[in-house]
Amino acid sequence: MKKVYGSAAEALEGVLSDGMLIASGGFGLCGIPELLLQAIKENGAKNLTFASNNAGVDDFGIGILLQTRQVKKMISSYVGENAEFMRQYLSGELELEFNPQGTLAERMRAGGCGIPGFYTKTGVGTVIADGKEVKTFNGEEYILEEGIFADLSIVKAWKADETGNLIFRKTARNFNPPAAMCGKVCIVEVEEIVPTGSLDPDMIHLPGIYVHRIIQGEHEKRIEQRTVRQREG
Amino acid sequence: MPWDRNQMAARAAQELEDGMYVNLGIGIPTLVANYVGDKDITLQSENGMLGMGPFPIEGDEDADLINAGKQTITELDRTAYFDSAMSFGMIRGGKIAAAILGAMEVGENGDLANWMIPGKLVKGMGGAMDLVAGVGRVIVVMDHTNKHGESKVLKSCTLPLTGKGVVNRIITNLGVLDVVEGGLRLVECADGVTEEELRAATEATLV
Numbered sequence: 160m161k162k163v164y165g166s167a168a169e170a171l172e173g174v175l176s177d178g179m180l181i182a183s184g185g186f187g188l189c190g191i192p193e194l195l196l197q198a199i200k201e202n203g204a205k206n207l208t209f210a211s212n213n214a215g216v217d218d219f220g221i222g223i224l225l226q227t228r229q230v231k232k233m234i235s236s237y238v239g240e241n242a243e244f245m246r247q248y249l250s251g252e253l254e255l256e257f258n259p260q261g262t263l264a265e266r267m268r269a270g271g272c273g274i275p276g277f278y279t280k281t282g283v284g285t286v287i288a289d290g291k292e293v294k295t296f297n298g299e300e301y302i303l304e305e306g307i308f309a310d311l312s313i314v315k316a317w318k319a320d321e322t323g324n325l326i327f328r329k330t331a332r333n334f335n336p337p338a339a340m341c342g343k344v345c346i347v348e349v350e351e352i353v354p355t356g357s358l359d360p361d362m363i364h365l366p367g368i369y370v371h372r373i374i375q376g377e378h379e380k381r382i383e384q385r386t387v388r389q390r391e392g
Numbered sequence: 393m394p395w396d397r398n399q400m401a402a403r404a405a406q407e408l409e410d411g412m413y414v415n416l417g418i419g420i421p422t423l424v425a426n427y428v429g430d431k432d433i434t435l436q437s438e439n440g441m442l443g444m445g446p447f448p449i450e451g452d453e454d455a456d457l458i459n460a461g462k463q464t465i466t467e468l469d470r471t472a473y474f475d476s477a478m479s480f481g482m483i484r485g486g487k488i489a490a491a492i493l494g495a496m497e498v499g500e501n502g503d504l505a506n507w508m509i510p511g512k513l514v515k516g517m518g519g520a521m522d523l524v525a526g527v528g529r530v531i532v533v534m535d536h537t538n539k540h541g542e543s544k545v546l547k548s549c550t551l552p553l554t555g556k557g558v559v560n561r562i563i564t565n566l567g568v569l570d571v572v573e574g575g576l577r578l579v580e581c582a583d584g585v586t587e588e589e590l591r592a593a594t595e596a597t598l599v
Binding site: 237240248259260280281283285317333337364380 | 461462464516
């Protein structure tokens with residue numbers, strides 16, 4: 160089955176629609192599916208819910224979909240870098256569900272593994288536990304969190320082969336594998352599609368079974384906080 | 393004289409032992425890495441890395457290599473990368489020996505508040521709730537009082553909690569306190585700070 164598509168817009172055809180729950184990879188601006196986000200903006204799909212650790216910045220990442228009011232709700236752990244996000248949230252235009260970062264990652268992983276719920280210590284005794292089932296194991300309290308089953312996953316990897324086997328690079332891996340796993344359909348954008356057989360099977364980070372469509376493109380890969388040190392001596 | 397930021401970081405570094413895997417929060421905790429000396433410490437960055445190295449030399453920045461504060465960093469010989477689910481698996485699973493992090497308030501029962509101020513900007517908890525729930529030892533490094541001179545070491549936190557009964561040790565500009573049965577126990581005062589001064593700046597019960 161052909162998985163390689165010519166462009167992000169083409170890969171979204173017949174898959175993207177209004178009101179979807181989309182799981183997106185990335186941490187800050189690192190490892191975000193920037194080409195697919197741009198294509199979603201151009202597509203115009205609205206009332207989208209994003210499960211994504213962050214919401215990008217005003218003019219990059221999910222931020223570009225906030226500007227066009229395409230996002231109805233965010234499920235995130237940290238949204239502090241985005242002024243437009245704050246404005247829409249404080250004015251009630253945007254819904255926000257805070258998840259602790261590890262809970263969000265595990266909700267995605269669990270969804271992808273067919274696990275509808277799991278118990279975690281994270282958030283016990285905090286507002287995160289409000290309304291959630293509490294269960295005691297070995298004398299300690301845990302809260303029930305639900306797996307995320309997304310309609311669509313959009314992720315960024317470094318390399319893919321034509322069957323969708325993926326390799327990520329350094330900390331750009333982050334939320335991409337769990338986000339990829341939890342979607343009914345997963346579209347991945349990569350810097351390079353290599354011939355099937357050229358990746359070492361022992362070095363695959365995410366097997367192609369999770370990947371349905373692949374595109375290759377040029378990435379800006381913006382740096383959020385450029386920090387350096389002086390050369391010694 | 394109370395400790396300054398670097399002296400607090402240096403004191404916090406004394407908490408770390410050879411062989412530990414440690415997570416350092418943003419702010420003063422980040423400075424702790426400068427004071428570990430010869431100890432063999434592996435730093436975890438919760439966005440998916442063990443063995444975090446220093447900031448890169450100018451020109452060597454890599455957009456694919458950042459820490460949890462989104463700063464560009466470098467890798468070491470021992471570095472390993474993994475995804476966010478595994479990263480928080482090792483945090484929640486108790487594999488990380490200690491987390492050193494900042495706080496807005498700490499309660500004498502070990503409650504920690506460091507993620508939101510209602511009515512003001514709400515940024516999110518990031519990985520803080522997972523860290524305090526999961527790691528072996530939680531060490532808070534913060535100023536003893538806020539900018540209005542009010543104690544941040546309280547009988548009971550007033551802000552929304554990050555974790556309940558999770559803090560083990562508090563290192564402030566005035567000294568070191570442990571969370572024990574019934575309140576906080578004074579471990580030491582900063583050089584030149586008297587016990588009286590520390591008590592006066594502390595709302596929590598000292599036992």
